[in-house]
Amino acid sequence: MKCYLSRNYKGVSSSGYKAKTDMEDLMAGWGFRNIGLKRTFYPHVIVSFVLTLFGVLKALVCLRKGDILFLQYPLKKYFSFICNVAHFKGCKIVILIHDLGSFRRKKLSVSQEIKRLEHADYIIATNPAMQQWIKDRHCQMPVGHLGVWDYLSVARPDAHKELPSPPYQIVYAGALSRRKNAFLYSWGEKIEGYSVNLYGSGFFLEEAKGREHFRIKGFVQSDTLIESVEGDFGLVWDGDSVETCCGDFGEYLQFNTPHKTSLYIRCGLPVIIWERAALAPFVQSNRLGLCIGKLEDLNRLLLSITVEEYREMRNNVLRMSDRISKGFYFKQAAEKAIAFLQTTNQ
Template sequence: MIYYLSRDYKSNRINDAGSKARLDVEQVMDQLGFSPAGKRHSITKNRLFHFVRTIAIVVRMLLYVNKGDVLILQYPTKYYSIICRLAHMRGANVITLLHDLICFRNKHSSPQEEICQLNKSDAIIGHNPAFCKWLCDNGFVGYNGKKIIEPLRIFDFLSSSQSPDRKKTWPLHKVVYAGQLARRKNNFLYELGTYVEGYTLNVYGKGFDKSSAECPEKFEIKGFMLPDKLIESAEGDFGLVWDGDSVDSCSGDWGEYLKVNTPHKISLYIRCGLPVIVWREAAMAGFIEENGVGICIDSLRDIKKIYECLTRDEYEQMCDNVRRVSGLMSEGGYFSRAISKVVSRVTDLK
């Protein structure tokens, strides 16, 4: 049997990108016929209830998982090491889908400490090839040295909403930037207005102080919008993926993480029907180019050249490619492919 461990979600985080990605994975696993090891996910407002339900989920797992079964975990998760140990005591294999690395996000652990935890899993599904290489370079070997690792490539994004036909937006004149807009991660936005020429920037989210930005007239603040609504109504020609302080590169810790990370924002843009503009050194640059779903740049100053040089035929071809990839993502195609490969490799070793 193939089981997955569901979780209790905090109600104030249910619309976060991380929760959306996890809930989508759970839905795809249901579609694939996998079973929750206990109850399906729950949503809690009270912190004490959240703690109690989280403990109950772990304990209940022991009633389901047996020798030869597969247990799928989504990481980070509370009590990860304990869950892996208990599953192995029951004779089950553990497959872990990685959403984030704590050592990049908040420095609460070192890469060595985090790899030590992940080595308790029989197999890993990482974001992309660069992500998987980083894991191996930093010591990932897996439980009993199995070293099974597979790239997800991109996060699926389930929604019944349909994006508009972007090919009808020609001539082009708007770039979309969406997400959590805290200045510590998006400081470049406050400088970007100086270099915006020939287009405007539509900003979706909370926390951007337009009055403190250079050339504030270059920005249109759209506010926070739930993903389903954004897919249907995002106004723009491209979706921008960029982090850090500088317009000339994705600098600092956020830039380093972008070299291995697959931002969930890319999936959202593609489901919105938007070709993506991404930093050339980002891990996802290869996926963007290989699939023809956007343009890679060295500096945000280069966006002006895109608007000057891109032909209508080139843009329409990108839109067609985006629609193809979006269709696969809307069906859970990327996770389905990755988990099928990993389950096969894990069970073949038995």
């Protein structure tokens, strides 16, 4: 039996929780059995702790020999304990990585991270770059990859939206705190011939250079954003600088799969991404947008785009939007993991 462990989430507005709840919904739809408690959304710390504990205990009691248990990593509490008990009961573990603590958060050393990952029987990294990073650190377990996050929503972008022309509007969505997005405060002075629509909270317009180029749209629920986004491209960029993606958050783009990339695709927006990001090859090979070295490149690139080029990018994005709305990439990765474990178990 294929199974998974649901849990309590302290909120559903963050992209991190959205990715995890989407994966749970996909597994439930494929007939996987939730061996934990029913998913809840209580914000209280003590209530959340108790629900997590009882969910883990219930899961371990319900596990049966031969089960394949999918865990979403990191599971902040009880990860090693769950894996050890599952193996003792004759089960296999597949982990789907959402985040690596040894990168931006620095909560684990690289060797500690690899040791934790080796509790699994099969690892699904989020993209080929992360997959290779894990292999290069001599992880002993088999490693596959996802590709890009699937993104569930009943909402649909307007497929018949009129094709835009310069000046274009670029969308930047997410948590807009200075800690992760310091580049926003200097970006404005580099902008020529386009504007930026900011969706989210935490940005202080009065402190930004070139603030006349920004439009503050505030926080918008993802379903609403998919149907009503105002913009022509979605930007994936993190860190301190407009010259490159640097700092802990910026450099992490070389291995991470930002969930906002999938949100932009679901919105029907061609993607603009740092050329050294882990997802740049995905955007490039599927012709989903533009890969840039620095934000100043946009002044030239946006003016050079023809109507036909934009139409092709948007059509490709709409096809990809349909694909990730159905769980294509997680299904593909999960099937490979299951097939591997069933083959090696014979």
